[in-house]
Amino acid sequence: MLKNGRQTSPGSVTENAPQTFTGNRALMLDEPLIFEIAGPKTTGVDLMDVPQVETRLGGLERNREIGLPGLAEPEVVRHYTRLSRMNYAIDMGIFPLGSCTMKHNPRLNEKLARLPGFADIHPLQPAQSVQGALELIDELATWLKKLCGMPEVSMSPKAGAHGELCGMLAIRAAHEARGEARKVVLVPESAHGTNPATAAFCGYEVDAIPATPEGRVDLAALKAKLGPDVAGVMITNPNTCGLFEPELAEISEAVHQAGGYVYCDGANFNAIVGKVRPGDLGIDAMHINLHKTFSTPHGGGGPGSGPVVFSEALAPYAPLPFVRKAGDMLELVEEEQARTGSHSDSFGRMVAFHGQMGMFVRALSYMKSHGADGLRQVAEDAVLNANYILRRLEGELTAPFAASGPCMHEALFSDEWLEDTGITTLDLAKAMIDEGYHPMTMYFPLVVHGAMLIEPTETESKAGLDRFIETILALAGAAKAGDVERFKEAPFYAPLRRLDETAAARKPILTWTEPDLAEAAE
Numbered sequence: 001m002l003k004n005g006r007q008t009s010p011g012s013v014t015e016n017a018p019q020t021f022t023g024n025r026a027l028m029l030d031e032p033l034i035f036e037i038a039g040p041k042t043t044g045v046d047l048m049d050v051p052q053v054e055t056r057l058g059g060l061e062r063n064r065e066i067g068l069p070g071l072a073e074p075e076v077v078r079h080y081t082r083l084s085r086m087n088y089a090i091d092m093g094i095f096p097l098g099s100c101t102m103k104h105n106p107r108l109n110e111k112l113a114r115l116p117g118f119a120d121i122h123p124l125q126p127a128q129s130v131q132g133a134l135e136l137i138d139e140l141a142t143w144l145k146k147l148c149g150m151p152e153v154s155m156s157p158k159a160g161a162h163g164e165l166c167g168m169l170a171i172r173a174a175h176e177a178r179g180e181a182r183k184v185v186l187v188p189e190s191a192h193g194t195n196p197a198t199a200a201f202c203g204y205e206v207d208a209i210p211a212t213p214e215g216r217v218d219l220a221a222l223k224a225k226l227g228p229d230v231a232g233v234m235i236t237n238p239n240t241c242g243l244f245e246p247e248l249a250e251i252s253e254a255v256h257q258a259g260g261y262v263y264c265d266g267a268n269f270n271a272i273v274g275k276v277r278p279g280d281l282g283i284d285a286m287h288i289n290l291h292k293t294f295s296t297p298h299g300g301g302g303p304g305s306g307p308v309v310f311s312e313a314l315a316p317y318a319p320l321p322f323v324r325k326a327g328d329m330l331e332l333v334e335e336e337q338a339r340t341g342s343h344s345d346s347f348g349r350m351v352a353f354h355g356q357m358g359m360f361v362r363a364l365s366y367m368k369s370h371g372a373d374g375l376r377q378v379a380e381d382a383v384l385n386a387n388y389i390l391r392r393l394e395g396e397l398t399a400p401f402a403a404s405g406p407c408m409h410e411a412l413f414s415d416e417w418l419e420d421t422g423i424t425t426l427d428l429a430k431a432m433i434d435e436g437y438h439p440m441t442m443y444f445p446l447v448v449h450g451a452m453l454i455e456p457t458e459t460e461s462k463a464g465l466d467r468f469i470e471t472i473l474a475l476a477g478a479a480k481a482g483d484v485e486r487f488k489e490a491p492f493y494a495p496l497r498r499l500d501e502t503a504a505a506r507k508p509i510l511t512w513t514e515p516d517l518a519e520a521a522e
């Protein structure tokens with residue numbers, strides 16, 4: 001049993017417990033799909049005066065069912081509330097997903113984002129009626145440029161991967177402007193999967209750069225690959241092993257000398273914000289995940305925000321639109337006007353409008369409530385927390401790069417310590433669910449076997465980290481003692497047991513078919 005004061009031990013809860021009639025477990029309710037609890041005639045809204053509605057719609061009315069579930073308001077509220085109770089969230093506990101930077105979302109940011117002047121405006125409103133919003137975008141842009149030491153930023157990309165696309169399109173435009181059609185982009189082995197995917201999406205061939213035994217980019221191997229066909233490199237710093245790339249400035253110099261550009265994946269900026277300015281390392285373009293570093297919410301597919309900072313060399317190719325001062329007013333510069341200004345060779349637009357306003361408000365709120373010194377402290381605490389985990393677990397787990405010094409914001413372990421136990425990284429993750437923890441990132445990065453990548457972020461307390469560490473140590477003890485069933489059969493206590501992950505990925509069922517129709521079809 002763990003030293004956290006709880007008096008239950010796994011097993012005692014269900015040993016003599018009856019099977020419930022409902023399939024529910026106390027407050028954990030078994031919830032069908034929304035279509036299964038819906039009725040075609042039910043609606044959450046009662047429009048009493050139907051004839052008047054018909055006139056208001058000019059006689060237009062629906063002539064067939066639209067296939068949406070019909071439920072009353074309380075049924076909808078209960079359905080989603082029940083589902084939310086089966087979910088794990090940063091508001092419930094540590095979310096140690098490496099590379100994802102799942103930190104607390106301060107409620108002050110939420111309050112500000114809901115102010116009507118930010119929440120209720122429309123992107124097609126005249127610029128003079130949204131001066132405050134434009135000012136906020138401009139101020140956030142100034143913070144990002146200052147923190148990165150870079151002269152230009154594009155605010156419109158909607159996530160990290162979208163930012164990568166933005167940066168690589170600018171790099172391609174810069175080469176095209178010089179009349180060059182370079183074909184290859186170099187990407188380290190340890191890169192986030194989005195990096196090679198982005199390069200390929202832009203029509204480049206991807207060539208992998210090997211890692212050194214210390215988990216860094218192999219500088220000599222990179223230099224050997226540079227040549228007139230190389231458009232640039234995409235390097236993550238800190239990298240996905242949670243390590244700083246100390247030779248990045250030298251890498252940039254070599255790439256520039258060979259006529260290429262340096263794209264930096266800045267999703268892990270959390271670890272270095274306020275400490276290192278990417279511009280000083282010779283980077284030409286880098287995305288910043290506001291939804292990671294600057295605490296705006298993420299998960300479940302969004303909404304994110306991935307502004308991209310640019311060097312002097314790439315700034316003319318940055319996308320539209322952008323905010324510019326025009327006398328006392330701020331304006332949003334669109335296509336035609338731009339050709340003469342700072343974005344003279346802009347590659348065009350990334351999105352219909354100018355980015356994620358709600359995320360901009362939250363990110364600036366976060367920056368202003370911390371201040372420059374506070375942001376530096378954020379990076380220091382994130383790194384301290386990760387190193388605390390690394391050092392307390394390295395004796396029991398295998399930490400492949402721990403000997404080469406401290407890590408940055410995340411601690412990486414391999415599955416070597418599980419050798420001969422019959423237990424895998426996946427089994428350990430499932431057992432963590434039983435203990436009430438969201439698992440860490442698994443099997444990524446690919447450079448270590450059975451990877452376990454743990455990122456605590458700065459918002460976990462020491463007591464919280466200790467509880468998490470004790471849990472992992474207890475599980476490690478059980479694994480080494482041969483308690484295989486506890487892992488192979490896990491999760492025992494989740495709403496659903498072990499799922500068929502291969503079938504989920506290979507044969508996803510993404511639409512709902514009414515059961516009796518499906519039967520008729522057979």
Ligand SMILES: *Cc1c(COP(=O)(O)O)cnc(C)c1O
Binds near residue numbers: 161162
């Ligand atoms: C999260 C992440 C990305 C992608 O960001 P999204 O906002 O999810 O598109 C890219 N690279 C790294 C290193 C990341 O951690």
